[in-house]
Amino acid sequence: MYVTIPCDIAPFPSTAPLACSAPKAAEARLKPGAYLYFEGDEVEWLYQVTSGVLRLTRLLADGRRQVIAFGYPGDIVGFPAAGLHHTDCEALTDVRLQPFRRSHLENGEGDPELHRALLQAALREISAMQDHFMMLGRKSATEKLASFLSVLSDRVGEDLGAYRQINLPMSRSDIADFLGLTTETVSRTFTQLRKSQIIAIHNIHTIIIQRPTALRGLAEGSDD
Amino acid sequence: MYVTIPCDIAPFPSTAPLACSAPKAAEARLKPGAYLYFEGDEVEWLYQVTSGVLRLTRLLADGRRQVIAFGYPGDIVGFPAAGLHHTDCEALTDVRLQPFRRSHLENGEGDPELHRALLQAALREISAMQDHFMMLGRKSATEKLASFLSVLSDRVGEDLGAYRQINLPMSRSDIADFLGLTTETVSRTFTQLRKSQIIAIHNIHTIIIQRPTALRGLAEGSDD
DNA sequence: CGATAGCTTGAGAGTACTCAAAGTGGGTGG
DNA sequence: CCACCCACTTTGAGTACTCTCAAGCTATCG
Numbered sequence A, B: 001m002y003v004t005i006p007c008d009i010a011p012f013p014s015t016a017p018l019a020c021s022a023p024k025a026a027e028a029r030l031k032p033g034a035y036l037y038f039e040g041d042e043v044e045w046l047y048q049v050t051s052g053v054l055r056l057t058r059l060l061a062d063g064r065r066q067v068i069a070f071g072y073p074g075d076i077v078g079f080p081a082a083g084l085h086h087t088d089c090e091a092l093t094d095v096r097l098q099p100f101r102r103s104h105l106e107n108g109e110g111d112p113e114l115h116r117a118l119l120q121a122a123l124r125e126i127s128a129m130q131d132h133f134m135m136l137g138r139k140s141a142t143e144k145l146a147s148f149l150s151v152l153s154d155r156v157g158e159d160l161g162a163y164r165q166i167n168l169p170m171s172r173s174d175i176a177d178f179l180g181l182t183t184e185t186v187s188r189t190f191t192q193l194r195k196s197q198i199i200a201i202h203n204i205h206t207i208i209i210q211r212p213t214a215l216r217g218l219a220e221g222s223d224d
Numbered sequence C: 001c002g003a004t005a006g007c008t009t010g011a012g013a014g015t016a017c018t019c020a021a022a023g024t025g026g027g028t029g030g
Numbered sequence D: 001c002c003a004c005c006c007a008c009t010t011t012g013a014g015t016a017c018t019c020t021c022a023a024g025c026t027a028t029c030g
Helices: A102-106 A112-138 A141-156 A172-179 A183-195 A212-219 B102-106 B112-138 B141-156 B172-179 B183-195 B212-219
Strands: A028-030 A035-037 A045-051 A054-059 A065-071 A088-091 A095-101 A158-160 A163-167 A199-203 A206-209 B028-030 B035-037 B045-051 B054-059 B065-071 B088-091 B095-101 B158-160 B163-167 B199-203 B206-209
Touching: A045 A102, A054 B112, A065 A172, A065 B112, A095 A102, A102 A112, A102 B112, A112 A141, A112 B054, A112 B065, A112 B102, A112 B112, A141 A163, A141 A172, A141 A183, A141 A206, A141 A212, A172 A183, A183 A199, B045 B102, B065 B172, B095 B102, B102 B112, B112 B141, B141 B163, B141 B172, B141 B183, B141 B206, B141 B212, B172 B183, B183 B199
Parallel strands: none
Antiparallel strands: A028 A095, A035 A088, A045 A095, A054 A065, A054 A088, A158 A163, A163 A206, A199 A206, B028 B095, B035 B088, B045 B095, B054 B065, B054 B088, B158 B163, B163 B206, B199 B206
16 A cells, blocks of 8 residues: 555555455464564465555664555555565554465466466556655655545545544554654644644544545645 | 665666567667656557666656656566556667567466566566665665665676776756755765765766775765 | 856755653553 | 553654755856
8 A cells, every 4th residue: 555646547456356266275364463474584475455454564774664555455465576575564453364376476377367466466566656756755744644644535434424534553653654754743744634624633543534625635735 | 776775685687688589579779868658658568678778757746756767777667557657768878678568578478488577577676666665765865875876886887996987877856856855965965975085076977986885884874 | 159957055944853751542450 | 440551642842954045167069
């Protein structure tokens, strides 16, 4: 899950299960705090998130951390490079996953449909990451957080009368490390959006979007 | 070409041509300033850079620009998402390219070896982009520029006695838009590296690296 | 040789960061 | 069941880094 508002034809991965004629591997489940894999692990499986939220992170030697992505339902995680995982992957909530053998991605034998679907997911991933570059490199703190909330609202928000509600299972520092900010700046920016009546903070992990259009405007750089 | 120093087993794409038993398409050539494709174009071909340098960019509505990557020999550019190009691609120098039909990536028919090689390139791309997130989100101006020069030195630098020389065909503002900085900051940072005797600026497009180890140190955050 | 685009340098402003302290809430043990 | 504890979040004050705006410089090209 990346967060810059994309100009894509198909902005979001479908939450529909991948077409798959081959017998499916058993669904996997994770508890909050459990790790699905670590950086450097050999890749044996890719996973499509069925429900729940994952966090993919990467560490710098001096401890600086970057959250590479959040894995929401429909997302596929675990793409190998040189056969290895290149992020850590932790469950933020209860998570259900549909595993696919790495071999289904890397050699189409077995199930051409599945091979094709996994490849398309990898290509969509590249495009989404390019969007995210723009956000990390070129957007202000307000634009970043507004983009983040806006995309989450569109993708996993729930209607709440005239408003929209989103659940944020991740911590403020997860959000900061995703957007290239500090926790303090994330917190201050939340406060600022709340004081502008654009959002309300029901509790730390539940945000209500009161003025989606204004939020979208901020995300795209209209500075008011 | 991304620039955070990666921890990969195989950090750089091979400059060797992709294995290909199928008859090859004719080599393509571009003059400096020529565009290979634009954002939104239908993808018909992917290209492996044989010689020269490409620049891949993406624009925001208000004109802010992000340079997504530079395409150096060995790199493969033009991965489609939903069948379309998602960046503009311009030649910075004379460029020679080996084209591959998109169908070779998307359905292995014809040449399984080539299919496999293009897929692996896409997966390597994902990993390299994840490294670049870390740089955009978490590194200072000095660390960014030092990383940039360090990786270019390793990848396309030439020995010059005890030193190493690199050619920078791109403008300062290209570098700025790649690293998420302004041209002024890039320029100031060059000056600062020059005054520290870490690099010498032979001319705007030719940098001599006098102390590669110090440069590498700066790239990785040792702050001296 | 002059025009011009790109680069460098300077001064000042603003945004996000750092360090510090207070507030909040969930979980645990008494 | 309540109180305490600890981790997380928020707020505050001051700083530093990068940006903006502006002017001078350089190199290239006609």
